[in-house]
Amino acid sequence: MFDIKPISQAAVPAALQKAERYRLINNPWAAESICLDILEVEPDNQQALVALLLAVTDQFRDQLADGIERARKVLPRIRDEYKRAYYSGMIAERRGKAQLDHGGPGSGAIAYEWLREAMSWYEKAEAVRPTGNDEAILRWNTCVRLLQRHPELRPKPEERVEAILGE
Numbered sequence: 001m002f003d004i005k006p007i008s009q010a011a012v013p014a015a016l017q018k019a020e021r022y023r024l025i026n027n028p029w030a031a032e033s034i035c036l037d038i039l040e041v042e043p044d045n046q047q048a049l050v051a052l053l054l055a056v057t058d059q060f061r062d063q064l065a066d067g068i069e070r071a072r073k074v075l076p077r078i079r080d081e082y083k084r085a086y087y088s089g090m091i092a093e094r095r096g097k098a099q100l101d102h103g104g105p106g107s108g109a110i111a112y113e114w115l116r117e118a119m120s121w122y123e124k125a126e127a128v129r130p131t132g133n134d135e136a137i138l139r140w141n142t143c144v145r146l147l148q149r150h151p152e153l154r155p156k157p158e159e160r161v162e163a164i165l166g167e
Contacts, residue, residue, distance in 0.1 A: 019055070031051065096115040096118060
């Protein structure tokens, strides 16, 4: 088998730019690979961690279950409390949108739950956001508008369990 070749630390800034470009041209797998290369030489590079998380969530349409786990593994490595909450919201929001796109039985309720989880994370991020940073509010509003435009997105009806009376 082949071995991964390490990049030099001097190449990290250019590699970060390249990862962003790959995300922009809708090649998140390549962006993810570049971020992993960066993190091999700079394990705590916060910009690379965020880019990695976003590249993984860009792939949710193709890899729902595996992608969630991989994205959530990145979160503890993000040092900033605001960013951890914000990107937790992004993971849930993108998971909800992917579920909506996939469709199928029960997908409306599943997508709704993911979007509500995202909104909860955005509220947490909003509470600790830096002054002048309204990104979490913008994402919250996006979720609200998505729910408004898709009436099929609603909570799963509660199942009624009736007690069976003994004789």
